[in-house]
Amino acid sequence: MQHLMRAEYEEDRPGAVKTWHMVRGEDVVAMCGRALQAGAKTLSDQEWGRTAEPDCHTCGAMYLREVP
Numbered sequence: 775m776q777h778l779m780r781a782e783y784e785e786d787r788p789g790a791v792k793t794w795h796m797v798r799g800e801d802v803v804a805m806c807g808r809a810l811q812a813g814a815k816t817l818s819d820q821e822w823g824r825t826a827e828p829d830c831h832t833c834g835a836m837y838l839r840e841v842p
């Protein structure tokens with residue numbers, strides 16, 4: 775299954791990425807259960823761990839279980 779990174783934005787700073795979550799396909803609900811904006815920026819899962827902003831630890835753990 776295809777995974778994508780999807781951005782969670784800062785509440786008081788629109789457009790500023792707070793945390794990167796992982797979603798399955800085009801889901802707007804992250805693997806950790808957090809609901810994200812449909813229009814939120816996405817990145818290839820290859821960028822996990824390579825962004826300046828932090829990654830969601832729960833999503834990371836679940837992702838590693840699905841993608842060896």
Ligand SMILES: [Zn+2]
Pocket residue numbers: 794795796804805806807808830831832833834
């Ligand atoms: Zn998450």
